[in-house]
Amino acid sequence: MKKIKKKIKGSTSRRSYARLPLTLALGAMVLTPTMISLDSSEAEAAVTVREGTSIGIRGDAEVRGFTRDNTDFDDRTNRDDLNRQIQHRMRIAMDVQAAGGTSLHTRLHLAGDLHRDRRDVWGADRMDRHANVVADYLFVRVPVGDFKITAGRQMTHWGHGLKIDDGTRVDLLQVDHKVDDQTNVFASYQKDIESQRLAPGVNRSDDRDLNRYAIGVVHKTPELQFGVKLRHTDDRRVAQPAVVAAAGEDGQELLAFATYERGDLTTKIEADFGFGDFHESAAGDEKHAVFLGFDYALGDTTLHLNGVWGAHGYRGSGDGDAFERVSMFYYGGDGLAHSGFGGAFGGATDREFGVSFGASHELSPALSLSGRLAHLDGENVSPVGADRITGWNATVLDATMSYRINASTSYRINAIYAKPDFDQVAGATARPDDAYWGLSHALRIRF
Numbered sequence: 001m002k003k004i005k006k007k008i009k010g011s012t013s014r015r016s017y018a019r020l021p022l023t024l025a026l027g028a029m030v031l032t033p034t035m036i037s038l039d040s041s042e043a044e045a046a047v048t049v050r051e052g053t054s055i056g057i058r059g060d061a062e063v064r065g066f067t068r069d070n071t072d073f074d075d076r077t078n079r080d081d082l083n084r085q086i087q088h089r090m091r092i093a094m095d096v097q098a099a100g101g102t103s104l105h106t107r108l109h110l111a112g113d114l115h116r117d118r119r120d121v122w123g124a125d126r127m128d129r130h131a132n133v134v135a136d137y138l139f140v141r142v143p144v145g146d147f148k149i150t151a152g153r154q155m156t157h158w159g160h161g162l163k164i165d166d167g168t169r170v171d172l173l174q175v176d177h178k179v180d181d182q183t184n185v186f187a188s189y190q191k192d193i194e195s196q197r198l199a200p201g202v203n204r205s206d207d208r209d210l211n212r213y214a215i216g217v218v219h220k221t222p223e224l225q226f227g228v229k230l231r232h233t234d235d236r237r238v239a240q241p242a243v244v245a246a247a248g249e250d251g252q253e254l255l256a257f258a259t260y261e262r263g264d265l266t267t268k269i270e271a272d273f274g275f276g277d278f279h280e281s282a283a284g285d286e287k288h289a290v291f292l293g294f295d296y297a298l299g300d301t302t303l304h305l306n307g308v309w310g311a312h313g314y315r316g317s318g319d320g321d322a323f324e325r326v327s328m329f330y331y332g333g334d335g336l337a338h339s340g341f342g343g344a345f346g347g348a349t350d351r352e353f354g355v356s357f358g359a360s361h362e363l364s365p366a367l368s369l370s371g372r373l374a375h376l377d378g379e380n381v382s383p384v385g386a387d388r389i390t391g392w393n394a395t396v397l398d399a400t401m402s403y404r405i406n407a408s409t410s411y412r413i414n415a416i417y418a419k420p421d422f423d424q425v426a427g428a429t430a431r432p433d434d435a436y437w438g439l440s441h442a443l444r445i446r447f
Contacts, residue, residue: 061447137169230252
């Protein structure tokens with residue numbers, strides 16, 4: 001065992017806390033009793049760890065505000081849908097490296113914008129929609145010979161985020177084997193739904209879980225990186241109107257991605273092909289999606305051309321981050337992202353497509369600008385309501401300015417403008433096409 005001491009000269013703890021933002025001060029006061037002893041003239045931090053163990057603590061705090069209007073593209077109801085919010089959160093991560101190479105990784109997510117029906121906590125929609133203090137992830141990684149075992153609740157990522165991105169938290173057991181310096185093969189077991197949690201205190205005799213099993217390979221060279229994953233979904237749930245409308249279906253997926261760098265040009269591609277009942281749309285067709293992107297560097301300026309196509313109900317607004325590369329209309333923008341056209345008008349989205357051209361430019365080491373012009377397009381196979389919308393498209397312009405205040409703090413401003421157009425069934429009530437717009441800004445601190 002060893003003890004590490006560090007003296008921090010300065011004023012008392014009360015005066016130090018007064019200089020911190022409220023959330024950081026609360027976090028510091030929570031940690032203080034167990035980690036730090038204080039007197040009136042100086043602070044002494046003492047942490048005891050086992051020999052061969054190291055502990056790293058890091059995190060970020062962020063405050064953002066946004067204003068957006070005309071989210072329903074329709075002013076006929078005289079309903080004021082102007083939305084103005086201020087949100088803030090703090091995330092504290094801990095990485096523990098134990099002797100022998102075993103490690104533990106966790107992060108605590110604290111969101112301070114809890115209001116209304118407890119479902120609007122910033123960031124909690126991908127974890128627990130009913131809590132503003134959440135264990136974001138918690139997993140262990142254990143080396144066993146030439147293999148590496150990772151188990152626990154994890155943030156997953158695959159390729160360019162078309163289907164699986166960093167925001168997706170899952171209970172996962174994965175075994176990796178490094179074939180050589182360039183190739184890694186893996187197998188995984190993923191628990192999406194544990195049925196016992198649906199009815200606390202009830203031990204069911206049957207298994208109604210949703211599980212996924214996968215095998216894959218990732219290969220990396222200085223110029224080329226690619227990966228292929230085969231995944232099987234085993235849905236043992238039963239139809240429950242209050243929980244899931246239809247269940248008990250299986251399906252398979254082929255997910256593949258590649259990144260190729262040649263000089264100043266970077267090419268990115270990713271595809272997801274679903275097979276089987278689990279991946280069928282309402283019309284009985286299997287869901288597919290493809291992402292293709294190009295980045296070309298010209299000194300301090302980089303040009304971007306990106307396109308995403310989703311077929312048979314593969315919605316960009318619920319299946320990954322690839323649509324964010326086309327427009328912040330779908331994701332991003334510090335609160336400016338929209339639910340997507342299909343979600344706004346009901347029915348079954350059959351196809352969704354987006355393409356954009358943009359550029360990012362570094363005016364200085366601290367200041368950068370970026371902007372995109374996008375075209376979005378979609379079809380609806382089962383139009384509903386008086387509008388009877390069968391298709392839609394929109395021209396979307398978004399822009400971001402980022403400024404690095406210092407090594408730990410950055411500030412950004414975002415803007416978006418989306419002008420829609422609709423196709424309707426003959427004789428349907430004419431649909432207005434009011435433009436959606438929004439402005440946002442955010443201050444972020446990394447520590």
